[in-house]
Amino acid sequence: MQKYGGTSVADPERIKNVAKRVVATAAAGHQVCVVVSAMGAMTDQLLELAGEVSTHPHPREQDMLLTAGERISSALLAMAVIELGRDAVSLTGSQAGIVTDERHGKARIVELRPQRVLDALDAGRIVIVAGFQGVSGTSNITTLGRGGSDTTAVAVAAGLEADVCEIYTDVDGVFTADPRVVPGARKLDAVTYEEMLELAASGAKVLALRSVEYARTHGVAVHVRSSFGEADGTWIVKEEDVLEQAIISGIASDSSEAKVTILGVPDKPGIAGRVFRPLADAGIHIDMIVQNVSAAGRSDISFTLPQSDLPAAEPVLDVIAKLVDAQGHTYESDIGKVSLIGAGMRSNPGVAADMFEALADAGINIEIISTSSIRISCVVHGADLERAVQILHERFELSSAAQ
Numbered sequence: 001m002q003k004y005g006g007t008s009v010a011d012p013e014r015i016k017n018v019a020k021r022v023v024a025t026a027a028a029g030h031q032v033c034v035v036v037s038a039m040g041a042m043t044d045q046l047l048e049l050a051g052e053v054s055t056h057p058h059p060r061e062q063d064m065l066l067t068a069g070e071r072i073s074s075a076l077l078a079m080a081v082i083e084l085g086r087d088a089v090s091l092t093g094s095q096a097g098i099v100t101d102e103r104h105g106k107a108r109i110v111e112l113r114p115q116r117v118l119d120a121l122d123a124g125r126i127v128i129v130a131g132f133q134g135v136s137g138t139s140n141i142t143t144l145g146r147g148g149s150d151t152t153a154v155a156v157a158a159g160l161e162a163d164v165c166e167i168y169t170d171v172d173g174v175f176t177a178d179p180r181v182v183p184g185a186r187k188l189d190a191v192t193y194e195e196m197l198e199l200a201a202s203g204a205k206v207l208a209l210r211s212v213e214y215a216r217t218h219g220v221a222v223h224v225r226s227s228f229g230e231a232d233g234t235w236i237v238k239e240e241d242v243l244e245q246a247i248i249s250g251i252a253s254d255s256s257e258a259k260v261t262i263l264g265v266p267d268k269p270g271i272a273g274r275v276f277r278p279l280a281d282a283g284i285h286i287d288m289i290v291q292n293v294s295a296a297g298r299s300d301i302s303f304t305l306p307q308s309d310l311p312a313a314e315p316v317l318d319v320i321a322k323l324v325d326a327q328g329h330t331y332e333s334d335i336g337k338v339s340l341i342g343a344g345m346r347s348n349p350g351v352a353a354d355m356f357e358a359l360a361d362a363g364i365n366i367e368i369i370s371t372s373s374i375r376i377s378c379v380v381h382g383a384d385l386e387r388a389v390q391i392l393h394e395r396f397e398l399s400s401a402a403q
């Protein structure tokens, strides 16, 4: 199984290049199934188009629109492969048997029916599946969320029991930080599923979060590598297969969230439940939460949520403020979250203190903190985010392999 991201199929020349790689793999005696993303920034362009005809594009129609992007690249790649003298067929997600729930824009795969893909492979064809999409039980076309072609690739790899799921992208693998933010970031040879899950959940978009969850659950071997060279990239592995565990594997950052503060909430039992239940019922995903110390029987509750959920959250927040007799609410979009991730953190106390000190030394204020056993995240002012990543990368000496 091979997956090629948007940059790798951005123009006809690159598509022809991918066709060559695919044909070379087939010539080496492998059955090849390929998943492709839409060309370059096409998904963003289609979203913009939708925004020009509608203030709130209808979710079903938006999915119909967006899936066209992957349909185009898959058909073009099939043509390019056929041009090289190999038999190929492109399939939409629906044709490839990817069945999802009904949640347009963030559908989950509920079943895989790979028979058509298997038959085509057995007939000696190279199969090219349009990424990022599926079909619901009621025959509506759905999309799997941004970056969802990674999820398609891992799911189809699991369904086909493929030897490996190769994710070809525009960087050499998974790095200690986004190489665009930290030019000295180092490529990791291996990273555990757990660490990759935390990295993806904390904003390292090199792999979509769902794809990592799926790979871990189904035991799919994933290899992230560059589509522009032959070098080995990063293997996602089980924790027991790691020879030497670094304390810190990487740093991720995320500027897609917003912070909401509910002001002057009465400090009594049951309030937190009454604040968060309506948000949960509205399908809004809350990330970090802090409740400030109370003064005069009232306290502030702050939390983060995706900026894209703010329009849906606002009416709910008005209701909540009245319900719990709060003094109002504010929100701030200009925030960023920086996260330090590493399985070795479990056995090394002091990592959190080092992180907070490094941020303090750089004059960066921490607004919210949250942790898991292998991650520490801090919310900082948006303007400080890139600098926070850079100074932490330096503080934990992640550029050099010997930590």
Ligand code: ADP
Residues within 6 Å of the ligand: 004, 005, 006, 007, 008, 037, 147, 168, 169, 170, 171, 173, 174, 175, 176, 177, 178, 179, 180, 203, 204, 205, 206, 207, 250
């Ligand atoms: P594709 O189009 O191939 O799916 P993406 O743009 O979704 O590629 O993901 C690759 C990008 O992820 C890289 O160009 C890089 O800027 C970014 N990235 C963020 N964090 C990391 C990281 N830790 N390691 C590698 N790349 C990262």
Ligand code: ASP
Residues within 6 Å of the ligand: 005, 006, 037, 038, 043, 044, 069, 131, 132, 145, 146, 147, 148, 149, 150
């Ligand atoms: N084209 C989709 C996106 O831009 C899916 C993907 O590239 O994985 O999010």
Ligand code: MG
Residues within 6 Å of the ligand: 005, 147, 150, 205, 206, 207, 208
């Ligand atoms: Mg991607």
